Amino acid sequence: MGVYHSRDMKNTEPLVSALLLLKNTQTLSSQEIASALRVIMNGEASDGLIGAFLGMLATRVPTGEELFGATTVMKECVSGIEFSNPENLLDTCGTGGAPKTFNVSTAAGIVAAACGVRVAKHGNNSRTGRGSAEVLECLGINISATKEQQVRCLEEVGICFCFAPRHHKAVAHVMPVRKELGFPTIFNLLGPLTNPCSAGRQLLGVWDDVFVLPMAESLLASGTSKSAVVHSADGLDELSVSAPTRIAYIQNGQITEDILHPTDVGLKEWCRDEVVATDLEMATAFVQKGITPGSSGAVRDMIILSASCCLFLADRAQSVLEGVKIASEAIDNGSAEKTLASWARASNIHTLSTDGV
Secondary structure, eight states: OOOOOGGGTTTTHHHHHHHHHHHTTOOOOHHHHHHHHHHHHTTOSOHHHHHHHHHHHTTSOOOHHHHHHHHHHHHHHSOOOOOSOGGGOEEOOOOOOSOOOOOHHHHHHHHHHHTTOOEEEEEOOOTTSOSHHHHHHHTTOOTTOOHHHHHHHHHHTSEEEEEHHHHOGGGGGTHHHHHHHOSOOTHHHHGGGOOTTOOSEEEEEOSSGGGHHHHHHHHHHHTOSEEEEEEETTSOSSOOSSSOEEEEEEETTEEEEEEEOGGGGTOOOOOGGGGOOOSHHHHHHHHHHHTSTTOOSHHHHHHHHHHHHHHHHTTSSSSHHHHHHHHHHHHHTTHHHHHHHHHHHHHTSOOOOOSOO
């Protein structure tokens, strides 16, 4: 894997050509970056070529066209899940890389599912040790579920978890280089754009404001049903309860932008420290307590704010403001808590599978 031999020169030509364009400070067309990335994902590139490619791309913000082109290759390689009407599935996967709070998108996905939205939650482990995978495992979810188990969870409970390493095995070709580089690369942006269920609706948080528009442009090019890319003024890849959040909505073939403050939708403004979990146990407790009937405080409001946006994107609410009321009711009537319990049971029912995932 990743070993380069002179006889492979012809195979690596698209990647070398892309490197020359990048060296001359040119951007790549969707076809050029797709051809280059295909060489890498097929295991035909050396670590040196991979490192040069990722390093050069990381010197600037990728264009929406580059992200879209790269995502097409990721989708070619993904071990996907077939589900009816994927355009109506919702994903809440973000890029990570922002100051850590707790697993807001995971909790919001649970609340959205409790409100009747089908959620294909895409996620991974985290360098902090408290990513969506770790927290869901603590909550009793089988994160290594087979495709059959994932589909059953979607059908019976309305939510499943797509553990990234099990669906994106071709990414193994770049993992050693990414670890050695030690800084975010384009792959940190591509993961959230490549939902294994082909979810047509997304709430996607990014770690830096500069990525909001390119990610929105990529989603637009992909034909997303209705999505939003968010970054808050206090640096979070989430809708924040402690600062205004920039939102780029993608719907009806266009991108529109808005700034949302928690007080705009009837929520209180909180100090960011109140939503920061310091370890896995605390992060898990935040999710559990935040969806408990009668709960209150910053954690609950943070979950409700993201969940309300999910409901708007899924057309279950006419606005984020209306979504706040619906999400709050789902928590207080016990629906969110019951959804989590049902999900844990369904994900652990044994299913014979030959799909390898």
